[in-house]
Amino acid sequence: MRLSRYFLPILKETPSEAQIVSHRLMLRAGMIRQASAGIYSWLPLGFKVLRRLEQIVHEEQQRAGHIPMLMPTIQSAELWQESGRYNAYGPEMLRIRDRHDRDMLYGPTNEELITDIFRSSVRSYRELPLTLYHIQWKFRDEIRPRFGVMRGREFLMKDGYNFDLTKEDALHAYNRHFVSYLRTYERMGLKAIPMRADTGPIGGDYSHEFLVLADTGESEVFYDSRVTDFEFGDRAIDFDDRAALQGIYDQWTSLYARTDETHDDTVFAEVPEDRRRKARGIEVGQIFYFGTKYSEPMGAKVQGPDGQAVPVHMGSHGIGVSRLVGALIEANHDENGIVWPASVAPFKVGVVNLKQGDTDADAACEALYAGLATRGLDPLYDDREERAGAKFAGMDLIGCPWRITVGPRGLKNGVVELTCRRTGESEELSPEAALDACAQRLARAL
RNA sequence: CGGGCUAUAGCGCAGUCUGGUAGCGCGUUCGUCUGGGGGACGAAAGGUCGUGAGUUCGAAUCUCGCUAGCCCGACCA
Numbered sequence A: 001m002r003l004s005r006y007f008l009p010i011l012k013e014t015p016s017e018a019q020i021v022s023h024r025l026m027l028r029a030g031m032i033r034q035a036s037a038g039i040y041s042w043l044p045l046g047f048k049v050l051r052r053l054e055q056i057v058h059e060e061q062q063r064a065g066h067i068p069m070l071m072p073t074i075q076s077a078e079l080w081q082e083s084g085r086y087n088a089y090g091p092e093m094l095r096i097r098d099r100h101d102r103d104m105l106y107g108p109t110n111e112e113l114i115t116d117i118f119r120s121s122v123r124s125y126r127e128l129p130l131t132l133y134h135i136q137w138k139f140r141d142e143i144r145p146r147f148g149v150m151r152g153r154e155f156l157m158k159d160g161y162n163f164d165l166t167k168e169d170a171l172h173a174y175n176r177h178f179v180s181y182l183r184t185y186e187r188m189g190l191k192a193i194p195m196r197a198d199t200g201p202i203g204g205d206y207s208h209e210f211l212v213l214a215d216t217g218e219s220e221v222f223y224d225s226r227v228t229d230f231e232f233g234d235r236a237i238d239f240d241d242r243a244a245l246q247g248i249y250d251q252w253t254s255l256y257a258r259t260d261e262t263h264d265d266t267v268f269a270e271v272p273e274d275r276r277r278k279a280r281g282i283e284v285g286q287i288f289y290f291g292t293k294y295s296e297p298m299g300a301k302v303q304g305p306d307g308q309a310v311p312v313h314m315g316s317h318g319i320g321v322s323r324l325v326g327a328l329i330e331a332n333h334d335e336n337g338i339v340w341p342a343s344v345a346p347f348k349v350g351v352v353n354l355k356q357g358d359t360d361a362d363a364a365c366e367a368l369y370a371g372l373a374t375r376g377l378d379p380l381y382d383d384r385e386e387r388a389g390a391k392f393a394g395m396d397l398i399g400c401p402w403r404i405t406v407g408p409r410g411l412k413n414g415v416v417e418l419t420c421r422r423t424g425e426s427e428e429l430s431p432e433a434a435l436d437a438c439a440q441r442l443a444r445a446l
Numbered sequence B: 001c002g003g004g005c006u007a008u009a010g011c012g013c014a015g016u017c018u019g020g021u022a023g024c025g026c027g028u029u030c031g032u033c034u035g036g037g038g039g040a041c042g043a044a045a046g047g048u049c050g051u052g053a054g055u056u057c058g059a060a061u062c063u064c065g066c067u068a069g070c071c072c073g074a075c076c077a
Helices: A021-028 A044-063 A077-083 A111-121 A167-187 A225-229 A242-252 A321-331 A359-374 A388-398 A408-412 A431-445
Strands: A032-036 A039-042 A074-076 A094-097 A103-106 A130-139 A154-164 A192-196 A206-213 A219-224 A257-259 A276-291 A301-303 A309-311 A313-320 A349-353 A379-382 A402-406 A416-420 A426-429
Touching: A021 A032, A021 A321, A039 A044, A044 A130, A044 A154, A044 A167, A044 A321, A074 A077, A077 A103, A077 A111, A111 A130, A111 A154, A111 A313, A154 A167, A154 A321, A167 A192, A167 A206, A167 A242, A167 A276, A167 A313, A192 A219, A192 A276, A206 A219, A206 A321, A219 A225, A276 A321, A313 A321, A349 A359, A349 A388, A359 A379, A359 A402, A359 A408, A359 A431, A379 A388, A388 A402, A402 A408, A402 A431, A408 A416, A416 A431, A426 A431
Parallel strands: A192 A257, A349 A379, A349 A402
Antiparallel strands: A032 A039, A074 A103, A094 A103, A130 A154, A154 A313, A192 A206, A206 A276, A219 A257, A219 A276, A276 A313, A301 A309, A402 A416, A416 A426
C-alpha cells in the first residue's frame, strides 16, 4: 500500500478520553474511532489487524477439527425464555422490540441459538462429536465501558460449542480447545496463561480463562512463576489423540495459576515463596464444560447406542478477538508506539523514502515496494512529501516490524537501511539483500 | 446504578469567576527555502461555543432543564 493513497488518520496528540496505552495508541495510529460509548468504528489499519486475528483463529479452530458457521447478532427472546436466561441475564443484555412488538435481543452469546440448531437436526450419537463455532459481533450493555476495545459494549468474539455423547468425550473437547487456544495465542506472539476460573453466568463445572499479563489488566491473578516458562512451540499435534492432549493439559495445569475469583491462599502457600507471583492480567479467552445445563432444559438429545435418548454434554469456548487487539498492544509497545509481533502486523515492512522526488530514491523505493509485494510481505510505502522525521515517527507509531530506509546518501554507496522496530537495530544492505533479509525473517509470520 | 468531572475549529486547550468584536498550539491549504528523527518563513481556510428555555440592551460567560462523553466504585469476555 502506498501511504499517499491509504486512509491513515494518525494523531500527533492524544485524545483526552483515552486513559490506557492501547486505547491511546489505537486512536493515535488511526486504527479505531469511537462511535458512541463502548462502540467503535474500525478504520483501515485497525480492521486489517482485526481480520488478521480472525484469520489466525479460523485456521487454528479448523486445525482442531472445529466447523465454522455464522449465527445472527439479533436473536428472539423466546429461546432465552426457554433456557431461563432471559430473566437471569439482567440489564447487561440489550433488549429490543421489533415493529410487531416481539421481544428481541442483541446476542451477548449464543448457547441458546446453537442448541436450538443442534436439537432440530441431530438425532443420533453417530453424528457426534460435533463442534461448531463462529466469529460474530456481540453486545453486552456494560454499565461503564472503558479502556477502548478492551472493554467495549460491542465486541467481536469467537464462540464455539461442542456436543458430545458422554462427559469423557466432552472433556476431550475441552482439552482440544485448551490446546488449540495455546497454539492460537502463541501464533499471535502472546503469552497467555490458562488459569482456573469461575464459571459465571454460563455455568458449569470446569472452566479456564486465558490471561495475558499486563499492568492494565482488569483481573488480579496469582501464579507460580514457572508457568510462564511453558511454551507450545512447533510441536506437531494430533487433536484426536486423547492421551497427548491430556498430557499437555496436565502439564499446563500442574502449577498454580488462578484469578482472584478462584484464588485460594492456602493452596497458593504451597508454592515456593520465590516463585509466588501476584500480577494483573487481561482475559483474552475462556473455555467451559457445562454438561447438560442447556441440553436438558432445551431438549437437545440424541439416541445412544442402546436406543435411549440422552441429553448431550456440551461446552462453550470464547476468544475475545477485538479485545485481543488491545491486549496485543498492551503487551507490545514502547514510548514511540506499537511494536507488532510480525504475525499480526497490519503491514510487515515499511518503506521510507527520505527524499521524495529524488529520482534515484524514488526509483529505489518503487523497486523495493514491488519486490516486497511480490514476496507477499505486505509493504507500506511512505511516499508522502514529508520530512524524514515525520515518516519515521509515523512508522514507529503504527509498528511495522521492519523498516527499510532509502535516501540519496545511502544509495550513493549502494545501500539502504534495514531497521528492526523491536530492537531498534539497523544494518546497511544492498536493496536486494534487504529484500531477502525481510523475506527470510518474516517467513514464519505469514 | 452511587460519587466526581467535562462539553469552545479536525486534535489538545485558554477564555466563563468579574456578561460587551471568539483566541492559542498542533494539524489542514497555498507559496518559498529545505531535506537522515514530527524543520523554518510568509499567506490563508476553518467555530450554530453540546442542546432547549430563561435573565439581560447584550450570554461561550449567569440560572434551570435535557443530551452526550470521561474518571473512581460495584459489574464484566
